[in-house]
Amino acid sequence: MTQIIELMVFTTIVDVGSMSRAATRLRLSPAMVTMHLARLEASLDAKLLNRSTRRLELTDQGRVFLSHARAILDAVAIAEVAVREADGRPTGRVRIDAPASLGRRLVLPLVPDCREAYPGIVIDLSLGDRGTLHRPDGFDIMLRVGTVPDTTRKTVKLGIGRLLLVAAPDYLTRRGVPRTPDDLNTHDCILYSSVESPGGNRWRFIREGASTWLRPKPILTLNDGGAMTEAAIAGAGIAQILDILVAEPVAKGTLVALMPDWTSAGVPVTLSLGRDGEVPAAVKAVFDFLATRLKWDALAMPPAPASPDIASV
Known part of the structure; x- marks a missing residue:
């Protein structure tokens, strides 16, 4: 031993x-x-x-x-x-890794039902900022946002996420509403940082088929989408955040969706196995359970219409 x-x-x-x-x-x-x-x-x-x-x-x-x-x-x-x-019933420990905000939002609510279906399985859920890294690093199952590299590991696409540019109404009243990507250079911006991009991710905007890339100078970087949403609601600045995390505050009016003419590219949301070859029954059971229950398009609410003018916010 x-x-x-x-x-x-x-x-x-x-x-x-x-x-x-x-x-x-x-x-x-x-x-x-x-x-x-x-x-x-x-x-x-x-x-x-x-x-x-x-x-x-x-x-x-x-x-x-x-x-x-x-x-x-x-x-x-x-x-x-x-x-x-x-x-005949799968047992064992299954290690899952997910971005913190999505793990709390999507995976944690399913744990009771998964445990009821498979009482012999122990779920070890890791929540962190590795959400764009596709290295297994010892995990059995990974929830990821972003393009999946070529791999022989089984991967299921759960849906397509959209990045929305948002800010609080009071921030826009104080600082004005940006109309173009260039306008963002004079605004306070909140960027997502990760182990891959500790200085903050670049923002991509698409208009009439043409792409524009921008990394605005941040006043705040965070490694969690939920924390970014809270900072934007508090009026700290403008942030680009996954639609599922900001759809509700946009619908309620605590955040405003900006620059509707400039869309972002969709990012795939995937569930992947962390190993090739024969997969333990417990891992397969949890993977199939999550792949069936995690439906991104059904979970992400459409945002409310953007408010384009300072007067309207």
Whole structure:
């Protein structure tokens, strides 16, 4: 069993890119993670990872060993599941990763029904700012926003999201209503930041088939769409946010949809498996449940008409 733990430590370090994050994922102390890796390398008489203060890199021997380690862990997991599922019902832990705002909005409300259908399954839901990264990083299922890279992993498109440019009425009264992308350069803007774009995402606008890209100078960056919505409602500035998150405040009038002549490109919302090949029954059950119940077009309300003039806001 100790050797299995050592394999889990090694593959998790590779998946998350850091020994400290691996310790958090595995609920071990950093010292234990270091010890298990050292024992594995000693038993193999091989160095698997080059470690520095800034990064970890697989050695050539580590790359060779990684695929075998994953195969062993997959075989053990399948064997354990087969024993637990002798009564015909899937059991086990399923790790799901989703953007924080969408995970709270879409996935959490479905957990009770999923648990009722599969009482033997434990759901481990991670909510963070990795919503545009398609690396599995040890997760079984990923909810993502953005273009999916070529992959053999099973992926289901839930729908198409739209980015709406919004601001609070009182902000527009104070600062005026932007008419074109260039006007945004003189406004206070709230940008979405992530592990991929820590300085804030660029904004894209489409008019009559032509695209315009802009990264306005931000006065605030946030890594959560729900927090961006709250900041915009509070009057902090103009933000570009997914329609499902701002449809209700736009309909209520606490936010105003701006620049209706300049639309944004649709972004796919997808559910993906985090592995190739044979999938444990518990993972397949939860994936199929979510793929059936998560219907983006049915969840996103159409926004109310924009108010184009300062006088009307």
